[in-house]
Amino acid sequence: MTDNEKAFVNDAARQLLHAAAHSMDVQHVLDTAHSILKLPIVLNDTFFSKITSSGTEGIEPKDLRRNDDDDVPSRRRWMQSMQKATEPLIDSEGKSPYRVMCYDVRVQNNIELAKLSIYETRPFNSTDSQILKLLASSLACVLYHSDLLKCNSPNQALSDMLRSLINREIKVEELRCSMQYFDIPEESPWEILIMQDIEENTSNYPSIQMYFFNTFGGASIVMENSIVCLLNEPLRNSKLKSLKYFLKCHSMQGGLSRTFYRLEQLRDYYLQAFFVLQRCRMEDEILLLYENCFMEDIIQNCSSARDPISFCRPEILKIWEYDKKYNTQLISTLEIYCQCMCNMAETARVCFLHYNSIKYRLRLIKEISGIDKINSKDLFEFMFSLAVLRQEWGDPADN
Structure with a gap:
């Protein structure tokens, strides 16, 4: 950057910071930037809805939009590139007559407040990016103390x-x-x-x-x-x-x-x-x-640490093996019995079986595994073991 360009940027910084500090008005800051850049400027929220603009008089709204509504992948790539950009970004894909340079307006902790769009009605020069950064900083100062964006x-x-x-x-x-x-x-x-x-x-x-x-x-x-x-x-x-x-x-x-x-x-x-x-x-x-x-x-x-079957209660493994060998349904009966909080009448209703059938199955479960009275700790461990077995081995009838 030449000495003249440095002086121009320093003067722009002075004007923008003065506008921000003394007016605390977004529109005034944008107008100041427009008078420096001589380029149309639009301030959008992060959903790209327009908040305000400066220097866009006489330019049709359609000319200030990327003309790629029928090209969704192109728009998607452009949005992704803007999200990742740390420097002002020139749109090389846009089909609009005005190429757009976008930049995020942020405050501390990287909270994004808005997006700046600068439209090319003349070739971009070496100082534009620097001034755009200054403009973003000035707007961040104003927006941070403003209720303009409080709604969203x-x-x-x-x-x-x-x-x-x-x-x-x-x-x-x-x-x-x-x-x-x-x-x-x-x-x-x-x-x-x-x-x-x-x-x-x-x-x-x-x-x-x-x-x-x-x-x-x-x-x-x-x-x-x-x-x-x-x-x-x-x-x-x-x-x-x-x-x-x-x-x-x-x-x-x-x-x-x-x-x-x-x-x-x-x-x-x-x-x-x-x-x-x-x-x-x-x-x-x-x-x-x-x-x-x-x-x-x-x-x-x-x-991820060890074989999950090792976490299972051995009584449940015995019942699962019995079901597999004799094609019975003791595992599913015990599972429903636990889900019904050890209520035999409710278990019979859910299984569409007679009360005595459930009573017989539970007696058989006791003979095979020794499971009799089930406390709250047993209930959790049984349900966990049943879930592990179904996850690892599936249903006994399918094996």
Whole structure:
């Protein structure tokens, strides 16, 4: 950069910081930048909805948009490149007569507030990138003390937090500072939903994210070939049916974590949702909850250390072997008996059997394994053992 260019950038910095400090007005800062750059400037939120602009008079709105509505993969690549960019980014793919340079407006802790778009009505020169960075810094100062984005800033902040927490890129102190600024409650019910296209086609993910936000709220990011959503209104009650319908309409599958209450726990619940999504794909289901398969998750984690069968109660193994040898149904009877909290009458009703038939089977179970009275500890260990056996060996009748 020449001495003249350095002087130009320094003067621009002085003007922009003066505009930010003395007016605390976004429009004034943009107008100042436009007078320096002589280029149209648009300020968008992180969903690319326009907030305000400067210097776009006389330019048709269609000319300020990327003209690739019929080219979804192109738009998707462009959005991904913007998310990863650390420097001002020139659009080399856009078909609009005005190529656009995009830049993120951020505050401390990397919370993204907005996106700047500069449109090329003249060739970009060597000072434009520097001035754009100064403009972004000035806008961050104004927006940080402004209510302009308060309506949707929490959701934008959550999107950044979501990625940072999953990747373990944010400290607890930074997280709490950001939550305090954006008025995000320290303890609130959260859930993680991970969605994935059935055919792993990611080109329509941006539109699905927008539809999902409009329907269910929360924040979302794209990670690899999935959409990860952070929801601050649990879906387990009235909205669960709507979620299943949403996934079906968009040819998606989803895994939903348990509800948690502190954002610093997010990564563990992300792993829950990720595990559930894998089960979803294995079982060809549209939606599964972690409650549906948490036992399998425990078993899988156990199996990484040792043979999971070693965790099973030996009495259950004896019954399983008996079923396999004589083609009986004692394992399933015991499982239902445990699920019915050791109530024989309820077990008979669920099994569609006579009370005496259940009584006979339980007596046979006692003779084979020694299982008689079942306390709460036994109940848990039996159910865990049964889940392990079904996971590892399947049903005795199938072996």
